[in-house]
Amino acid sequence: MPQPAANSLRRTLLRRLAAPLSLLALMSGLIAYWLAWQYTQHVVDRSLADLATAISRQIQIAGPEAPITVPPLAQAMFSDPVEHLVYRISTGDTEIAGDHNLPLQGTSVRRMHYAYVFETQYEGVTVRVAQVRVEQPKGNPIVVEVGQAVHHRFRIAAEFLVAIMMPLLLLLLAGWVIVWRVVNQQLNPLTALADSLNRQTHTSLEPVDETYVPVEIRPLTGALNALLDRLKSALDAQRKFIADAAHQLRTPLTAVKLHAEQAAVARDPQQTLTAVRELRAAADRAVRLSNQLLSLARAEPGEQAARFVNVDMAALAFDTGAEWVPRALAVQVDLGFQRLDDPSNDHPLTARGNPVLLHEVIANLLDNALKYVPPSRIDGGRITVTVSQTLIDGVRMAEIIVEDNGPGVPRSQQADLFKRFFRGDGQSEAGVDSGAGLGLAIVHDIMVLHHGSVHYEDAPEGGARFIARVPLMRTEAPGAATNADAPRTAKKSAHSAPMDI
Numbered sequence: 001m002p003q004p005a006a007n008s009l010r011r012t013l014l015r016r017l018a019a020p021l022s023l024l025a026l027m028s029g030l031i032a033y034w035l036a037w038q039y040t041q042h043v044v045d046r047s048l049a050d051l052a053t054a055i056s057r058q059i060q061i062a063g064p065e066a067p068i069t070v071p072p073l074a075q076a077m078f079s080d081p082v083e084h085l086v087y088r089i090s091t092g093d094t095e096i097a098g099d100h101n102l103p104l105q106g107t108s109v110r111r112m113h114y115a116y117v118f119e120t121q122y123e124g125v126t127v128r129v130a131q132v133r134v135e136q137p138k139g140n141p142i143v144v145e146v147g148q149a150v151h152h153r154f155r156i157a158a159e160f161l162v163a164i165m166m167p168l169l170l171l172l173l174a175g176w177v178i179v180w181r182v183v184n185q186q187l188n189p190l191t192a193l194a195d196s197l198n199r200q201t202h203t204s205l206e207p208v209d210e211t212y213v214p215v216e217i218r219p220l221t222g223a224l225n226a227l228l229d230r231l232k233s234a235l236d237a238q239r240k241f242i243a244d245a246a247h248q249l250r251t252p253l254t255a256v257k258l259h260a261e262q263a264a265v266a267r268d269p270q271q272t273l274t275a276v277r278e279l280r281a282a283a284d285r286a287v288r289l290s291n292q293l294l295s296l297a298r299a300e301p302g303e304q305a306a307r308f309v310n311v312d313m314a315a316l317a318f319d320t321g322a323e324w325v326p327r328a329l330a331v332q333v334d335l336g337f338q339r340l341d342d343p344s345n346d347h348p349l350t351a352r353g354n355p356v357l358l359h360e361v362i363a364n365l366l367d368n369a370l371k372y373v374p375p376s377r378i379d380g381g382r383i384t385v386t387v388s389q390t391l392i393d394g395v396r397m398a399e400i401i402v403e404d405n406g407p408g409v410p411r412s413q414q415a416d417l418f419k420r421f422f423r424g425d426g427q428s429e430a431g432v433d434s435g436a437g438l439g440l441a442i443v444h445d446i447m448v449l450h451h452g453s454v455h456y457e458d459a460p461e462g463g464a465r466f467i468a469r470v471p472l473m474r475t476e477a478p479g480a481a482t483n484a485d486a487p488r489t490a491k492k493s494a495h496s497a498p499m500d501i
Helices: 009-077 150-198 215-265 269-298 303-307 313-323 325-330 355-372 411-416 439-449 486-494
Strands: 085-090 095-098 107-112 115-122 125-134 142-149 309-312 333-339 350-353 381-392 395-404 453-458 464-471
Touching: 009 085, 009 095, 009 107, 009 115, 009 125, 009 142, 009 150, 115 142, 125 150, 142 150, 150 215, 215 269, 309 313, 309 355, 313 325, 313 333, 313 355, 313 381, 313 395, 325 333, 350 355, 350 464, 355 381, 355 395, 355 439, 355 464, 439 453, 439 464
Parallel strands: 333 381
Antiparallel strands: 085 095, 085 142, 107 115, 115 125, 125 142, 309 350, 381 395, 395 464, 453 464
16 A cells, blocks of 8 residues: 655745735735726727827917918827827818817726817727817817827836836745745754754663754654653663563572472482472472563553453452462461442442453462461461452542451551562561562552552551452442453352352
């Protein structure tokens, strides 16, 4: 499929500035021509009327001798071939001088002082005629006419137009040059901005210098700087995460290598069996750490948000807890489930989210609780998963509480609980590896992705309590469909009873 042609800002600006400028010059030329034509008509009509008036004055001065003295004078006045003037002097019945074929009447008549000006046809050519009548004491008045072909005034108007348009064309050319230079100069900051961005590398990502950037472009450079800052923060976090992950993976992989070497060189079958067991335990730790790192990657915003579906949080919490029953039995811990908000347990708490990631949240909270709950207590280790509905700042939230009766978290360490690779070393009393310190960090990142929250508080009777909240859908009808599968739907009838182990 052919790619569309890229738009050029420079060409667009030049086209949108030069085109109106050229149109303005054309309109100015047309207006100038119209004014020149009007002015030429007025000047020529006035000139013809003045000539006719001048002959009429000579007739008045000559009096009865006019038929004798005026013809030579008129012949002298209108003998210039350049002006192409025609004239006629008559009394209506008697021709005194000039061309007797020049009509005495015409159209488009108008008065100019003592003369009448009109258009008529003369020898197949349109002429403009100025006519003056001189009254005589006896007899008919003497009629004086002076005419000129209309095309002559077109020539005069064209001369006027050329005189006007030449400076106008020069000004238009100068305007085009000015527009070209101004557009190029004003686009130079964009070129400099592009050069600055081209000099950036994945290790620098320095902000763009806005010192000489025009005010109109600063929102763009500000957005670019904000983007560069976010990219730099993301890359720094990614580099730190990769370094920490490499450091954390080094320990179990080194253990795998050492136990494998011990198994290879051991001569006693018992030693070989012990080394293989240690090798398997180290491999399990490496696999668990890899899975946690994968969960962290999946918790990053982006494509996961596009996989959100309707999730029944109560059913999800019950099913996830049921999956952890065998492990709780193995360490003699009582794992229970209760729902507080709906005694009938028939109304789903539907949230919009990724069921795999939300399952990971509850699983990590249960895993964390099992690590630190002591099975040797007189009343036994106990973990309770509680699901309820609460209202936070006018928003309905599904609240999932995982509470245990373990030693809890010292106040000095509570601020770092949800940081990556933070471990409360020395607190595990269940004989379970404390892990890599990624479980609670994964929980935090997933809750941020779902616009929810997670926090820690000490349990009222001692121990730890983790509270995760997810926004519920605004419109929710009882019995609405969720993404829970058939086994989960069947287990919902048992939500009202504790799931004790």
